[in-house]
Amino acid sequence: MSEAPQTGASAAGDAEAAHEGEPLVLTELIQRLKVRDVMTRELSTVSRAATMRDVQELMRQKKISGVPVEENGRFFGLVSIDDIIRALGGGYIDAPCSRHMTTKLVVLEDDMPLSFALRYFDRYHYGRFPVLNRDRRLVGIVCQRDINRALLVELAHELNRLENATLQAADKASARSVHVLREIPVCRYDFENAGKAANQIKRVLQERQFPPKLIRRIAVAAYELEINLCVHSDGGVLSWRVSNGRAEIIARDAGPGIEDVEWACRDGTSTANEWIRSLGFGAGMGLANVKRVSDEFEITSQKGSGTTVRAVVNIGELTV
Amino acid sequence: MTLAELSARCGLEAVAVPDGTVAVSGAYTSDLLSDVMAHCPDGAVLVTVQNHTNTVAVCTLVGAPAIVLVHGREVPEEMRAAAAREGVALLRTRDDQFTVSCRLGAVLGVGARCAGDGEPAAGTV
Numbered sequence: 001m002s003e004a005p006q007t008g009a010s011a012a013g014d015a016e017a018a019h020e021g022e023p024l025v026l027t028e029l030i031q032r033l034k035v036r037d038v039m040t041r042e043l044s045t046v047s048r049a050a051t052m053r054d055v056q057e058l059m060r061q062k063k064i065s066g067v068p069v070e071e072n073g074r075f076f077g078l079v080s081i082d083d084i085i086r087a088l089g090g091g092y093i094d095a096p097c098s099r100h101m102t103t104k105l106v107v108l109e110d111d112m113p114l115s116f117a118l119r120y121f122d123r124y125h126y127g128r129f130p131v132l133n134r135d136r137r138l139v140g141i142v143c144q145r146d147i148n149r150a151l152l153v154e155l156a157h158e159l160n161r162l163e164n165a166t167l168q169a170a171d172k173a174s175a176r177s178v179h180v181l182r183e184i185p186v187c188r189y190d191f192e193n194a195g196k197a198a199n200q201i202k203r204v205l206q207e208r209q210f211p212p213k214l215i216r217r218i219a220v221a222a223y224e225l226e227i228n229l230c231v232h233s234d235g236g237v238l239s240w241r242v243s244n245g246r247a248e249i250i251a252r253d254a255g256p257g258i259e260d261v262e263w264a265c266r267d268g269t270s271t272a273n274e275w276i277r278s279l280g281f282g283a284g285m286g287l288a289n290v291k292r293v294s295d296e297f298e299i300t301s302q303k304g305s306g307t308t309v310r311a312v313v314n315i316g317e318l319t320v
Numbered sequence: 321m322t323l324a325e326l327s328a329r330c331g332l333e334a335v336a337v338p339d340g341t342v343a344v345s346g347a348y349t350s351d352l353l354s355d356v357m358a359h360c361p362d363g364a365v366l367v368t369v370q371n372h373t374n375t376v377a378v379c380t381l382v383g384a385p386a387i388v389l390v391h392g393r394e395v396p397e398e399m400r401a402a403a404a405r406e407g408v409a410l411l412r413t414r415d416d417q418f419t420v421s422c423r424l425g426a427v428l429g430v431g432a433r434c435a436g437d438g439e440p441a442a443g444t445v
Contacts, residue, residue, distance in 0.1 A: 195374065195377035195381075199377065212383065220381060220382075224357065227353075279353075279372060279374065280368070280374065281353060281354070283352040285354035285355060285358060289354050
């Protein structure tokens, strides 16, 4: 036995894969789908007392190549085909599996986006990953076949939805009256793309030679709101426009809503989980930062429905 | 002071430095990206443990020309690519945040000023 299973922060740090050249619909899908949506939940497991031979027999019966060792949901390790081969060669096939299972494991959390799982497969070259829930209980196992199957089903749904949406959008386009310069969708946990709106605003303003300090205020507001959509919402849209002496940024999502808006705006308060924090987000400074850089700040939210945040920075006589 | 000079005097490993002649005006140490956005001075190098693309994005927003990764943290390919795209330099040290900050402070002359006149210890010179 060596180390306890862990989800390394460094792995999570670069786990938001760059999906350049990939269709947007696929990028959104692998961010939206969670590991729990694709994993196998019906597990064949053994207890620590089972022998390596018991595990070998279970593998043969179930036609599987990896067996988790767990007791009442508590996960101890994994016995793979390689471990069995070593046991046969080493003459300890009748020893308890707890002595020879693999314990130095990389695991996934059921709440992670599918993009994390894909990256882990690329990075570690394992055939499967055990999946733990927030309470560190074993809740599933995921292999690449599970992912392929789930993606095909979801892609078919998504293509249908997109076809319908395209037709509806074409109808509405002519009736649009508000001139929005940019409108950018932000997906849950899509950290890779979360800075795009802020960067876009920054570039547009730089091209028009706005003062750097003003650009920084506007870009910081946009970036914080994008990250908020990414971390806390089920996905939303960040829109921005610069006109009539004002730069206005609006972040709008459809849920899950904020129970106590005043609390959420306080410096240092956050509901972000551990792996979000490991990326340097979720310190509870986001909304406070937006407020600080804005001349006008407004937030409306309702638990169970959506949240809208509006930040305005006055740009005076400057024009775009 | 140029980035190349600061890097050499502090013994930092140059992972990717697109332009060593860029001017450095200070340093800021933090692992919280919102904190960096709120307080990192323009032109300061960022000392952090955060080895991912969002760190590059934040540096771009605040005008930080370089990231100093501590504890010899690996540099993921995505981060390397983002930094190259945005022109942000990547430096690395085996030391922790405190040690490398002290070293940067000494070279930049921040420590002497802070100890002497009781001014707030902002990481600029």
